[in-house]
Every structure is written in structure tokens, then in C-alpha cells.
Amino acid sequence: MVAEAEVVCQQSVPVLDVSFFHKGSNIGEIDEIVAISSPVSSPKFRQVRVAAESVAADLSTAQLDVKSLDEVPVESTVQQYVPSIRSGSFADIGPRRYMEDEHIRIDDLSSHLGSLFKFPKPSAFYGVFDGHGGPEAAAYIRRNALRLFFEDVDFPHSCDVDDDFLEGIENSFRKSFLLADLALADDFTVNSSSGTTALTALIFGRLLMVANAGDCRAVLCRKGEAIDMSEDHRPIYPLERRRVEELGGFIDDGYLNGVLSVSRALGDWDMKFPKGSSSPLIAEPEFRRVILTEDDEFLIIGCDGIWDVMSSQHAVSIVRGGLQRHDDPEQCARDLVMEALRRNTFDNLTVIVVCFSEPDHCEQPSPRQRRFCCSLSAEALCSLRSLLDGNANR
Secondary structure, three states: OOEEEOOOOOOOOOOEEEOOOOOOOOOOOOOOOOEEOOOOOOOOOOOOOOOHHHHHHHHHHOOOOEEEOOOOOHHHHOOOOOOOOEEEEEEEOOOOOOOOEEEEEEOOHHHHHOOOOOOOOOEEEEEEEEEEOOOHHHHHHHHOHHHHHHHOOOOOOOOOOOHHHHHHHHHHHHHHHHHHHHHHHHOOOOOOOOEEOEEEEEEEOOEEEEEEEOOOEEEEEEOOEEEEOOOOOOOOOHHHHHHHHHOOOOEEOOEEOOOEOOOEOEEOOOOOOOOOOOOOOEOOOEEEEEEOOOOEEEEEEEOHHHHOOOOHHHHHHHHHHHHHHOOOHHHHHHHHHHHHHHOOOOOOEEEEEEEOOOOOOOOOOOOOOOOOOOOOOHHHHHHHHHHHHHHHOO
């Protein structure tokens, strides 16, 4: 079976057939993929390997930065509620001359990675990659996403969401971000001035985990309230500014070294120190996780072109209202993009909306149940009465 993937943007792009690998048959590049919703076959692609040992030193000093929004232990609640995953996305070039955003959404991760990958169900994976300095870096990460994030890093396999699995996911994804960063340095097709922010979201059972490096943002809607699932990595924020300055960088008019508006990104090797050295610009992600409940309605993932012109709560209100009207996450993603354009955003725009509930199917009344009513003017009513009286007197 072959899944259809569609890129939606201001420019016309055809619908494309996309194929994947099973574990053990070399997950390779994903050409022009954005959305996947069904199992697919296994063609052969060229695979670019990056040695995991090259990031060992960075990982040895990395500290977990886990922020949980739900204090209930995972083990005691994971079986009580299971989300039903469906998603939609929309992207637009906006007022820019070039489209540098990329994204990927997979509503059924287990089916695409093969039987050797054992995950809690449901399992899903989403990512938004906001490129700068050219489209090469973001396009590379999107094409190689499954290899970089799952195969090359010994991703943990388990059917249970326990503490060991959680720690394994975080360590694996931290490693994958660093490996992806090094891969961009080694690939001759990627310009050294090209970089990309990266935000990924994983769903395993009731677990939602977000990893972020850059200024894309993930926002959870819980009973209508917006809950930020990521922190924008901008040089002007106190913690990022202190880290940058301690490593020899400087902030000029809100820009890292007077050049870049983010303090974490993949690529941008013309701004980073040689491999193995600590740079003010880093690729290490920060993590946030939550155990989903019936109160959690949907997740919004968007690039900074959205958040530059609207708040998290305003975006949640737009999507929530749209779902109540038509229950279509793809239309909601489009609505957010259109609202950002109306507010004069100056950037490319990409949005993914992930719903945690089944579609709302409103039952239509049968023909016998339908009631028709009409209204008559006073003149028409008098004429009708006269007609009825005349018939009665015959």
C-alpha cells in the first residue's frame, strides 16, 4: 500500500506517492513527504550515515530538561484513556520570495517503521522545520527524518510507557538532534550558511513529548486553555542570553552575533565553532512532556511566522471554534495561516493541528423525521382562509 502525501502552499505542488522502509532495510531519504496516514512498502534509497560516536562527548555532559504538566504517575494512569489521533496541516509561502519551511506528520508511526519497532499505541510523529539562509537544511532534515530520529540513534522499543522508556526517548532524541546537526555539516549539498529550527512531537499512548530547538512552538489545548509545550529559543531571553555570552557570543539588537534571531538551530555551520567545541549557537533540544487526559483536545505546532502575530491562546481559540463548526483539523490549520496573513506576518507559515478525539459525526434526521415549516404574510393568510371557507360551504 502506498500513502499519499500532499504539500499545501501558495505555490502549486502535486500530490506525491511516498514509500518507506521497515527496520533492517535501511531507512533513507523521504522525498517530498509531508503527511502519512497508512502503511507503505520498502524501496531502496541512498543512506547517509553519521557516526554516533562523534556526539558522545556532547551527550555525556547534557542534562535532562524535563518539564511535566501532569503530576500523575505514568504507570497508574496510562490505561485509563487512549487518544484517537488525526491531524491536518497547511503551509504558505507568505510574503517571502522563497519557501524555507518543511514539515512532516505521521498519524501511525508503528505501521511505517516496521514490526521490529515496538511502541505503545497509538503512536504518532510530527515535525516542523523552519529554515533560514536557504531551504537546504530544512529540506535535508525532513527527507531524512525517520532515519535521523529513529534508526540511527537506537530508539528504545517498548509497549509500556514507564520511566526507563521516557528517559530512553529523551536521550535518543537529544542524540538525534546532535547527529542531524553534524550531518548537515558533512553533506555537500547543504550550504554552510543554511540552518533550520526543529520542533518534533511524539505521541505514545497517552504520552505527549515535545523536543524543540529554535522558535517554532507547540501549544496544547486543555479545556479551551492554551498550554505552551515549548520555549521559544531567542537570544534576548535571559537564560539563553546568559548561555550565549558565557560561550563567547554576543547579542546585538536581539540577534545572536548580530546575525541570527534564534539561539538554537541545526546547521548554520558558518556560525559554529569546529566540531567538538562549544558554540553560542547550539542544536541541543529542550523537552516537555505531558500525560494526556480527556480534557486535552488538540495540539498546535507552528513556525514563528504564526507566533509573531498572535498569542498561543488566540490560536487555540481559532482552532477550537473551527473544530466546533466543521471538525476538520486541516481547515483549522488553514484558518490559522489565513489569520496570520491577515495580521501582516512577514514570514513563511506552517501549521499542524493534531486532534486527540474521534471525528464528530452529526446525525442527519431521516426524511420522515424532517419537519418543514413556512411563514405566510397576512394577505396570503386571509386568502387561504377565504379559500378554505369557500370549499367548506360547497
